[in-house]
Amino acid sequence: xxxxxxxxxxxxxxxxxxxxxxxxxxxxxxxxxxxxxxxxxxxxxxxxxxxxxxxxxxxxxxxxxxxxxxxxxxxxxxxxxxxxxxxxxxxxxxxxxxxxxxxxxxxxxxxxxxxxxxxxxxxxxxxxxxxxxxxxxxxxxxxxxxxxxxxxxxxxxxxxxxxxxxxxxxxxxxxxxxxxxxxxxxxxxxxxxxxxxxxxxxxxxxxxxxxxxxxxxxxxxxxxxxxxxxxxxxxxxxxxxxxxxxxxxxxxxxxxxxxxxxxxxxxxxxxxxxxxxxxxxxxxxxxxxxxxxxxxxxxxxxxxxxxxxxxxxxxxxxxxxxxxxxxxxxxxxxxxxx
Amino acid sequence: xxxxxxxxxxxxxxxxxxxxxxxxxxxxxxxxxxxxxxxxxxxxxxxxxxxxxxxxxxxxxxxxxxxxxxxxxxxxxxxxxxxxxxxxxxxxxxxxxxxxxxxxxxxxxxxxxxxxxxxxxxxxxxxxxxxxxxxxxxxxxxxxxxxxxxxxxxxxxxxxxxxxxxxxxxxxxxxxxxxxxxxxxxxxxxxxxxxxxxxxxxx
Numbered sequence: 139x140x141x142x143x144x145x146x147x148x149x150x151x152x153x154x155x156x157x158x159x160x161x162x163x164x165x166x167x168x169x170x171x172x173x174x175x176x177x178x179x180x181x182x183x184x185x186x187x188x189x190x191x192x193x194x195x196x197x198x199x200x201x202x203x204x205x206x207x208x209x210x211x212x213x214x215x216x217x218x219x220x221x222x223x224x225x226x227x228x229x230x231x232x233x234x235x236x237x238x239x240x241x242x243x244x245x246x247x248x249x250x251x252x253x254x255x256x257x258x259x260x261x262x263x264x265x266x267x268x269x270x271x272x273x274x275x276x277x278x279x280x281x282x283x284x285x286x287x288x289x290x291x292x293x294x295x296x297x298x299x300x301x302x303x304x305x306x307x308x309x310x311x312x313x314x315x316x317x318x319x320x321x322x323x324x325x326x327x328x329x330x331x332x333x334x335x336x337x338x339x340x341x342x343x344x345x346x347x348x349x350x351x352x353x354x355x356x357x358x359x360x361x362x363x364x365x366x367x368x369x370x371x372x373x374x375x376x377x378x379x380x381x382x383x384x385x386x387x388x389x390x391x392x393x394x395x396x397x398x399x400x401x402x403x404x405x406x407x408x409x410x411x412x413x414x415x416x417x418x419x420x421x422x423x424x425x426x427x428x429x430x431x432x433x434x435x436x437x438x439x440x441x442x443x444x445x446x447x448x449x450x451x452x453x454x455x456x457x458x459x460x461x462x463x464x465x466x467x468x469x470x471x472x473x474x475x476x
Numbered sequence: 477x478x479x480x481x482x483x484x485x486x487x488x489x490x491x492x493x494x495x496x497x498x499x500x501x502x503x504x505x506x507x508x509x510x511x512x513x514x515x516x517x518x519x520x521x522x523x524x525x526x527x528x529x530x531x532x533x534x535x536x537x538x539x540x541x542x543x544x545x546x547x548x549x550x551x552x553x554x555x556x557x558x559x560x561x562x563x564x565x566x567x568x569x570x571x572x573x574x575x576x577x578x579x580x581x582x583x584x585x586x587x588x589x590x591x592x593x594x595x596x597x598x599x600x601x602x603x604x605x606x607x608x609x610x611x612x613x614x615x616x617x618x619x620x621x622x623x624x625x626x627x628x629x630x631x632x633x634x635x636x637x638x639x640x641x642x643x644x645x646x647x648x649x650x651x652x653x654x655x656x657x658x659x660x661x662x663x664x665x666x667x668x669x670x671x672x673x674x675x676x677x678x679x
Contacts, residue, residue, distance in 0.1 A: 141525035144545035144591055166592070173548070173587045174568055186545070188592050214581075218644070238657020239642070240575055240584045240635065374656035471653035 139176050146188045150317060150351060156187045158319045158347030165189045165349060167210055168245040170237075171253050178261055180254075180270055194248075194351055197221065203357035206315075209248030209350045213303065214239065216247060226355055227467065228364040228383055232306035234470045235368045238375050248350035251304060251314065251330065254341060255297035255405075256377055258282065268294045269338040276338075284443040285379065288451070289435075290404040295338030296441065299331060299406050300377050306366060308407035309383035309399035312355050318348030331406030338405070360385030360397070365461035367454055367468045367475070368401070378402035380451045382458035386422065393417045393426070396459070398434065403451060410434045422463040424456055431455035528591045534559070535603030543590060550574045550585040553600055561601035561630045565659075572658035575631040575638070576600050582638030584657075601630035604637060613637060616671035624662035632658045636672050648673065 147153035147165075157163045164183035166172050167190055175181035194208035197219050205221055216222055217233035233242065259265045259277040266275035278286055278296050286296040304327075312327045331342055344350075363386040370376040381401030387394040396417030400408040413434035420426040431452045438448045457475065461468055466476055527542045534553065541556060550567075553559040553576070562585060565573030569587040576585045577599040604611040613636050616622070623629045635658045645651045651669050660668065 139546050142545065143526060144528050144589070166589070169589065169592070170569055170584070170587050173589065177567070186589070188589075190592055238572065238584075239638070239654050240572060240582050240657045241569055241587075243578075243581045243638075244583050244587065374653055471647070471650045473649075 140179065140182050140184070142183055143185045144188065145185065147192060150192055150194075150349065153187055153189050153192065153349055154318055154347055156185070157349070160185050161346060163187055167249045168212070168241075170241050170245045171249065175254065175261075179263055180261060189349070200354060205355045207247050207353045207355070209246060209352055211247045213237070213242040213245045213247070213250060216303075217242065225361055226306075226310060226359040227361055228309065228359075228366050228385060229303070229306045229355070231364075231366040231467060231470055232302045232368075232381075232383060235366055235378075235381070236302035247303075247353055250301055251350060251353070252342065252344075253299070253301050256300050257286065257297040260297060269297060269334070269341075272337070272339050279441065282443060283441040285377065285402070286441060286444050287404045288438045288440055288444060288447050289400075289408055290333045290406070291439065292334045292336065292338070294336055295334035295405065297334065297338065297405060298402055299341075299404070301407070302366070302368065302378065302381060302401060304331070305381055305383045305399045305401035305407045307353060307355075308409060309385055309397050310355055310359065312353050314350060315352040315354060316344060316348045316350050318345055320345070322351075324354075327407075328409065334405045341405075358387075360387065360462075363388055363462045363465055365458050365467040366470075367458040367461065369450060369454055373473045380447060380454045382451075382454050383407075384455075384458040384462040386417075386459065386462045388422060388463065391421050391423075393420055393422050396430070398430065398455060398459070400434070400451065400455075403438075403447065417459075422459070424460065427456040427459040428452070430459070530591045530594045532590065532593055532596060532598055534598045535600060545589055545591050547590050548586055549576065549588045549590040549593060549598070552590040553585065553598075559600050559602050562634075563627055563630055565628070565631070570659070571628070571631075572635055573628050573631040575634040575658065577634055577638055580638070580641055582635050599634070599637075601634055604633060611637065612675040613640070613671065616674040617668070619674065620667045620671040621664075622667040622671040623660075623664050628658060628660045628662075632660065632668055636668075636675070639672065640676060645672075645676075 162183055163185040165187050194210040196208045197211055198206050200206050213233050217230045223230050257278055259267045260270050265277040268276050276295055287298045308327050314325045314330045316323055332340055365384050368378050368381040370378055378401045383399040385397045396414055413430045416430040416433050435448055435452055440448055525544050528545050529542050531540045553562050562576055563573040565571035567586045569584045574584055574586040575582050579597050613633050639645055639654050645654045648669050651672050
């Protein structure tokens with residue numbers, strides 16, 4: 139790890155000031171991803187700004203009936219928060235499906251959004267990687283790409299976003315609140331993360347010097363009909379091969395609204411409005427779910443080792459929508475998939 | 477009492493530890509005080525890290541130290557305070573051997589900068605037993621033979637102590653899920669789950 143200057147931010151404005159003047163500065167909160175990357179020298183900040191003392195730890199109802207989550211709320215506290223468990227249980231479930239309890243105790247809400255890909259080539263500084271070093275190429279496209287993306291890829295990068303929490307937030311249509319040198323702004327979750335395109339070094343649409351202050355959930359939580367179904371190489375403590383956040387609003391057996399967000403398939407949590415349109419007004423049965431899956435995966439493209447993900451995703455979508463329709467969400471401790 | 481880095485040391489054991497033997501054989505034992513990578517020359521080094529003062533309460537004793545900000549909490553307890561019960565396994569947050577309790581909550585000490593915990597309370601495996609009596613989890617691990625090589629055990633115990641205070645795990649499935657951050661390569665998992673169940677029953 140290279141040496142760096144350690145400073146503590148005294149308030150949010152101070153934190154913004156400290157990074158805006160130094161492009162090689164990084165915020166540290168939970169540290170679970172940044173410190174790992176610093177040890178590997180993938181990240182080489184010359185200044186590390188400790189933001190853990192900023193007053194961003196509240197979970198509070200908004201006047202509009204939603205919930206505002208401070209950027210420094212630890213993942214465990216968020217998953218176990220009574221209002222989240224009651225009104226947004228899919229968010230609790232998704233958080234508990236990721237990492238370990240130790241890491242969830244450390245990791246912050248804002249940091250979870252800013253997690254970087256776990257692509258092995260991104261981590262290995264001896265290999266080419268356009269995300270780590272723009273213009274060097276992508277070693278994954280012709281390499282060991284079993285865990286890589288099947289949707290929204292580019293010639294420059296086929297990495298996936300690693301978060302589970304973000305998949306549920308994307309399904310819930312959350313909003314990311316940020317502040318920076320140009321003031322405050324609210325970014326719809328759909329626009330927060332980016333596809334790789336020709337600039338995979340940029341994971342998000344945050345501008346230099348901007349800091350996440352909160353994530354806001356709208357009132358609708360799909361508490362009655364939802365599931366977070368995650369498939370991975372072992373039963374716990376592994377990144378997703380495929381993860382599905384599904385939420386349904388039903389009128390009897392008819393789908394009034396259906397939402398599907400996928401993890402493990404793209405550079406950002408993935409949604410497809412056309413696939414969700416297929417669900418609207420249709421009976422909640424396997425045939426409907428399969429049609430939605432076909433639309434969502436129409437443009438999916440596999441590489442040498444990950445083509446299996448396309449069929450796996452199709453089956454997971456059908457299974458997850460079934461769980462949501464029955465009101466029997468996937469348990470994250472009892473691993474049997476119903 | 478307040479210990480400083482240069483002040484009283486923790487060599488209270490009357491017999492040589494494995495560490496003493498290893499250190500005695502090392503060519504430059506003082507290098508042990510440096511964080512990993514600190515001695516390596518990196519082309520991207522901009523300026524030397526300025527040492528930072530930090531005050532930590534570890535197992536009930538306050539320590540005031542001046543450290544390189546790169547020092548992880550894991551390296552601080554092992555290399556600066558000689559509390560070598562906490563183990564370094566993967567050093568990447570993947571194995572749980574380094575688990576300690578921060579204000580009662582379990583964390584991976586390898587993925588932290590110790591300076592971030594100024595003013596906080598830390599409990600390591602050395603602090604679990606109280607007044608000479610084993611923590612119920614320690615006794616339960618012995619009763620159930622919940623280890624083989626023992627390298628993961630300090631992390632398993634601290635993690636299980638955190639699990640018990642969380643109060644979320646009720647069933648064996650839930651214990652297994654919430655202990656999944658602690659890898660045991662000897663595969664003592666069934667006995668670890670049994671030991672935790674025993675300790676939960678007693679508390």
